[in-house]
Amino acid sequence: MIETNLGSLMQNFKPQRVFSCSHTTIEVDGVFVRVPNDGDNSWVPLTREFGKGHHLAVDIEDMLQDPGIIRSARVSTGRDSSAVNEKAKGLIGYLWKDRHVTPSGSGVVFRLKQDTPIGYAQPFFRLFAEHNELSGRYSKLDGPYYTPRNIGYKTREEFDQAEQEAQELYGQLIDMGIAKEMARLVHLYRFRTRFYQTIGLRYLLEFLTWKNVTTRHGETEFYEVRDVIKQVLKHWTPWAFESFKQYPNSIDFSWVNEYIGNYRNQAVLSQVLDSRNVLNKGNTTLLRTFGQENHILSCLDDYPNPLKAFGHGGMTFSMSVPIHVFRQWVRHRNGHWTERRVDFDSIVLNDSFFVPENFRKQKGKVGHYEYVEVEGPENDELLEMFAKHRKACLERYSRLRNRGVAAEIAAMNLPYCFYIPVDWSVSIESLFNFFSLRCDGHAQFEIRQYANSVWDMFAKSFPVLAKVFAKNIHFGDSELIKKFV
The missing domain is CATH 3.30.1360.170 (Gyrase A; domain 2)
Structure with missing residues (x-):
């Protein structure tokens, strides 16, 4: 029975690295691996036939992720073992069904590398995790923007034109020596970012349980990322994922809009x-x-x-x-x-954007940067360039809205400073x-x-x-x- 159980888990454990949807790529950069006891020869060093360095042949049971949940749960009973016995799969199901989630938070930890549009990154930064993101203050943000798939031809033309104008202006500011932290203000709210995220399995599962959160991304493609996360878990934690499918433990947030409407104007x-x-x-x-x-x-x-x-x-x-x-x-x-x-419509109506008094130039190397304010006619020229760019973005937003494009989609063409x-x-x-x-x-x-x-x-x-x-x-x-x- 033990071999059958372990064999079943090994058969479904498929440690793939890259998972993606139309807008986001998630790479599994690292996971916990159980370290064997001293004197246990289950990790065998292998010398490469070509090149330098060594490989380790790691015992498959030490690589499996689901047993980490079991070890974390059983430590409370004094049975901190790597053994995958006939009760193991049932234990994972029991823990998830009854919402005993601590073992899945500490027993399985992913280090994920994500490439995603800036507007879709923000929800991940609100999860219980550690993050390290590409800095637009120190690095050039010169990659292509994200454009949604579900837009019409005329709208796509607007998106393409907006991207061309913003990318050209960003490059122009960089060439003028403007600090990257200020040049990025002209980027549109759909440039791509990259970040590492270290997160426990528990918090990825909980993200999947939230339903009918309609206050955001009702018209965007953001929620496609749920399927990406499901694929990660299906490959790396097949037993935990199967428990999630059997016991979704969904939390329905459809009720929140009633309270938001009743209390928004009373509260603040x-x-x-x-x-x-x-x-x-x-x-x-x-x-x-x-x-x-x-x-x-x-x-x-x-x-x-x-x-x-x-x-x-x-x-x-x-x-x-x-x-x-x-x-x-x-x-x-x-x-x-x-x-x-x-409220993007109000932002555009009231021109609610950050406008600096002075642009800054960036000198020196990483860790020793100095920022010097631009003054006089050069600063006036920069402010005029920025105002012209902002005006074009606001006009494009209004055209898209008049065409029936949802506010969250049209807002992707606003500058990243509202x-x-x-x-x-x-x-x-x-x-x-x-x-x-x-x-x-x-x-x-x-x-x-x-x-x-x-x-x-x-x-x-x-x-x-x-x-x-x-x-x-x-x-x-x-x-x-x-x-x-």
Whole structure:
């Protein structure tokens, strides 16, 4: 029975690397492999016949992923074994059916490499995972854009023309020495990005259980990526995937629109504690604070990390932020974010785009960049080029909307600098890391302005903690913070 069970799993385990749909490619770059006990010769070194280096012949049972779930579950019973016995498949089904998901979160971990349009990448950054993304601040973004398949001929012509204009302008700005972090503002909201994602099986499965999330991507091709993830799991974790198919554990979110409609206009700014304008059209609004300074400081008695004491206090903000700034900000993951639905029609109507006062040029090498503001007639010329580009994008958006193209599709031709509404509830512990990194002189200017506004509100709300942070914890170079010492 044991051999039959193991043989069945081995037969269905097909470790393929590349999976794709019309817009996204996911590569399985790495997985957990069980390391054998010392003295166990199940891993056999093989010398290549040609070339240099060595190969290891790894025992198939150590390579299988589903047994990782079993080992994680059985450790609680003292049977931490790699054995795949007759009860193993049933155990995986039982765990998933009854929503005992911790073993699938820790027992199977994927390192995925994704290539996807920028608008389709954002949902993945909200999953419980670690990410490292290609930086448009340090690298040229000069690849082809994504164009949806489900558009008509005339619409496709508009998309092609928009891409040509944006790519040419981006190249022109780069040739003029404009910093990459600013040149990317002219890219359209459909350039492609690449990132690594380290994520537990549990969170991929949970993503597949969410149904009727209609607040986003109702008209786009984004959800094709579900089938890509299913193929990854079918090949790499066949037993877990079979359990998912048998017990979908779907979470139906069709009810949320009723509450959004009832409470959207009541909720946000009824009790504003503080508010600051940031950049040309952004703002940071403080809605509430929580935690008492004396209680928080008394909790420094925590062990092994006294900084956890600062988790007993925090702040909630409502903000309007340029999308490229938010993409940096959301990497500070130890907080609770809400990206509110973007009303692209209003963005276009109100011209809600970030426009810099001065463009910047980039000098030096990675890790030692210097940014110098462009001034005088050259800056005026750049602002005029940017305004012309933005005007063309807005006119194209309006033409597409008048033709009946959905807002989310038409918005793919807007420049990557529109403002979006977000809410952020964050602990003081997380704010300390945010302040050290984003108030720092090496942070991009735009996010630094937001960080400074948040710091000012924090220092007024928690003056004692601000001084404790500035004196003992701060590791950046911000003079604004250092003056609190």
